[in-house]
Amino acid sequence: MCRSGLGSPVVSALVIENVFKTYRNGFEALKGISLNVERGDFFALLGPNGAGKSTAISIIASLVSKSSGSVSIYGHDIDTEKEKAKCLIGLVPQEFNFNVWEPVVDILVNQAGYYGIPRKEAFVRAEASLKQLDLWEKRNTQARQLSGGMKRRLMIARALVHRPRLLILDEPTAGVDIEIRRSMWHFLREINQQGTSIILTTHYLEEAESLCRNIAIIHHGRIIEQTSMSKLLSQLNTEIFVLNLKLPLTTPPDLPGYQANLVDGDTLEVEVLREQSMNGLFALLSDQGIEVISMRNKQNRLEQLFIGLVDRTKGQKVTA
Amino acid sequence: MNSWQINRIAFQTIVTKEVLRFLRIWVQTILPPAITTTLYFVIFGKLIGDRIGEMDGYRYIDFIVPGIILMTVIQNSYANVVSSFFGTKLQHYIEELLIAPVPNWVILGGYVVGGVARGTLVGIVVTMVSLFFTDLKINSYALTLLVFVLTSVLFALAGFINAVYAKSFDDISIVPTFVLTPLTYLGGIFYSIQLLPEFWQKLSLANPILYMVNTFRFGILGVSDIDVSVALVIILGFITLLTGYSLRLLSRGVGIKD
Numbered sequence: 419m420c421r422s423g424l425g426s427p428v429v430s431a432l433v434i435e436n437v438f439k440t441y442r443n444g445f446e447a448l449k450g451i452s453l454n455v456e457r458g459d460f461f462a463l464l465g466p467n468g469a470g471k472s473t474a475i476s477i478i479a480s481l482v483s484k485s486s487g488s489v490s491i492y493g494h495d496i497d498t499e500k501e502k503a504k505c506l507i508g509l510v511p512q513e514f515n516f517n518v519w520e521p522v523v524d525i526l527v528n529q530a531g532y533y534g535i536p537r538k539e540a541f542v543r544a545e546a547s548l549k550q551l552d553l554w555e556k557r558n559t560q561a562r563q564l565s566g567g568m569k570r571r572l573m574i575a576r577a578l579v580h581r582p583r584l585l586i587l588d589e590p591t592a593g594v595d596i597e598i599r600r601s602m603w604h605f606l607r608e609i610n611q612q613g614t615s616i617i618l619t620t621h622y623l624e625e626a627e628s629l630c631r632n633i634a635i636i637h638h639g640r641i642i643e644q645t646s647m648s649k650l651l652s653q654l655n656t657e658i659f660v661l662n663l664k665l666p667l668t669t670p671p672d673l674p675g676y677q678a679n680l681v682d683g684d685t686l687e688v689e690v691l692r693e694q695s696m697n698g699l700f701a702l703l704s705d706q707g708i709e710v711i712s713m714r715n716k717q718n719r720l721e722q723l724f725i726g727l728v729d730r731t732k733g734q735k736v737t738a
Numbered sequence: 739m740n741s742w743q744i745n746r747i748a749f750q751t752i753v754t755k756e757v758l759r760f761l762r763i764w765v766q767t768i769l770p771p772a773i774t775t776t777l778y779f780v781i782f783g784k785l786i787g788d789r790i791g792e793m794d795g796y797r798y799i800d801f802i803v804p805g806i807i808l809m810t811v812i813q814n815s816y817a818n819v820v821s822s823f824f825g826t827k828l829q830h831y832i833e834e835l836l837i838a839p840v841p842n843w844v845i846l847g848g849y850v851v852g853g854v855a856r857g858t859l860v861g862i863v864v865t866m867v868s869l870f871f872t873d874l875k876i877n878s879y880a881l882t883l884l885v886f887v888l889t890s891v892l893f894a895l896a897g898f899i900n901a902v903y904a905k906s907f908d909d910i911s912i913v914p915t916f917v918l919t920p921l922t923y924l925g926g927i928f929y930s931i932q933l934l935p936e937f938w939q940k941l942s943l944a945n946p947i948l949y950m951v952n953t954f955r956f957g958i959l960g961v962s963d964i965d966v967s968v969a970l971v972i973i974l975g976f977i978t979l980l981t982g983y984s985l986r987l988l989s990r991g992v993g994i995k996d
Contacts, residue, residue: 441996442996479837480836480837481833481836482995482996483995483996501741501839501841502839504837504838504839505839507837509833509837511830511833513830514830515829515830515831515833515834516829516831516834517825517826517829517831518829524755524758527751528751528834529834529838531747531748531750531751531752531754532748532751532752532834532835532839532840533744533748533838534739534744534745534748534839535747536747537750537751537754576834580838
């Protein structure tokens with residue numbers, strides 16, 4: 419079966435260097451992106467719709483030809499060592515891309531066959547993958563009869579059947595209910611801990627924040643930020659907290675140093691700067707006899723940063 | 739495991755998938771040609787054929803049987819690949835193959851062999867049906883089998899090219915309806931071109947299907963309107979040309995990659 423060396427331990431799982439992509443209609447989807455994903459990483463590639471995420475992923479997976487630049491997977495160039503590079507990748511695309519008339523198990527067995535896995539072994543692996551993703555009971559069902567969440571899990575099972583070392587997931591939890599999403603997170607964490615490098619694109623920034631250690635933000639075909647999740651989050655200067663009060667207020671409380679906004683009698687929004695502490699805020703509230711029964715962030719922290727970064731590049735003319 | 743073994747398994751996987759596909763829908767793929775050709779044999783072979791008399795020294799039904807068998811091989815080899823490969827594009831599961839380390843020649847080979855498998859199965863069914871109407875005595879088994887397989891390969895390749903360019907269901911029916919069917923009917927299945935005026939005889943020689951039908955007929959009956967060796971060269975030439983063109987389309991990603 420298809421096997422490729424992982425190179426020396428210092429070789430990254432994915433290296434993209436100065437990749438450009440211009441489609442035949444003249445649209446420039448990528449304008450010289452460079453990325454480095456360490457082996458074993460759980461990496462988020464975020465960006466607004468149309469930013470170039472899916473194009474970048476399709477280029478890595480050889481579904482789209484790049485205009486220029488280079489891409490290597492565990493040290494194997496996708497142009498000069500195409501087969502070796504392909505053996506190491508598993509892709510879960512955004513759109514369903516399986517034969518809807520085929521039984522679930524056949525989809526996995528065929529995919530394994532394309533990687534040179536003998537049919538008998540392919541059935542064993544298909545069984546393992548389907549059981550891992552709670553689809554074994556549906557093995558003989560035609561794929562079109564699966565629910566949306568099951569279809570997503572089927573694509574993950576298919577992507578793992580040849581045991582790739584780099585798993586790329588393009589919005590894997592889109593349209594999936596929260597329970598299945600959480601179980602998918604658990605599963606992805608598990609396979610990442612077992613050594614599979616993962617690249618994730620998602621519109622659920624809570625998902626990226628919860629799962630990923632490193633992050634790149636792509637906008638208008640350019641990487642506008644690439645750093646670790648913790649470093650990025652530490653850039654956040656202010657956070658707005660929404661406090662639910664035990665007793666209603668008629669006027670906003672006096673909170674020196676904090677900006678407070680009384681949304682309604684029972685809900686207070688308070689902006690807290692990075693250098694300020696929550697203890698200070700609660701001390702002020704306690705002094706005025708205001709009891710807080712619950713508290714939450716008004717906006718996901720990563721979302722706040724993401725919007726800030728994207729807004730900052732709006733109208734900017736960046737040269738490649 | 740070396741790359742040859744990996745490619746062999748990938749090739750077997752594509753062929754198995756293709757064969758299971760057309761067997762799963764046998765009511766659409768195997769049964770209709772059997773019914774249609776039975777009608778051809780009854781109407782043209784028996785009812786009308788008995789009044790026509792002999793053609794090239796053979797009973798009319800004996801004369802048309804080889805052509806009708808080959809016609810079904812042509813149509814089914816073509817139809818299998820064009821519909822299956824277009825389906826993989828339409829539902830995007832071509833990506834399953836493109837992301838995997840499957841060389842283009844394995845993809846092409848797998849689909850072509852899938853088409854040949856259906857052409858062969860339907861050809862066998864039609865041949866068995868023909869035995870109810872004629873005593874099939876084979877002049878040359880080797881030549882008959884060779885032309886049967888080569889014709890099937892050629893039209894499977896043609897179906898593949900059609901599927902690569904096709905963007906809608908209309909595109910996969912235009913060629914079979916407006917090109918393949920007329921060329922097949924004018925390819926000497928139902929008549930010897932000796933019956934035609936000289937101008938039409940010469941024009942018929944531009945029809946590649948004429949060479950296949952006549953070579954196949956020569957393999958079964960031992961009569962042909964054209965030189966069999968020339969026909970074989972033409973068939974092999976077309977196969978080489980279409981194989982090269984198909985591989986070029988795949989390597990350039992025409993119709994499947996942007």
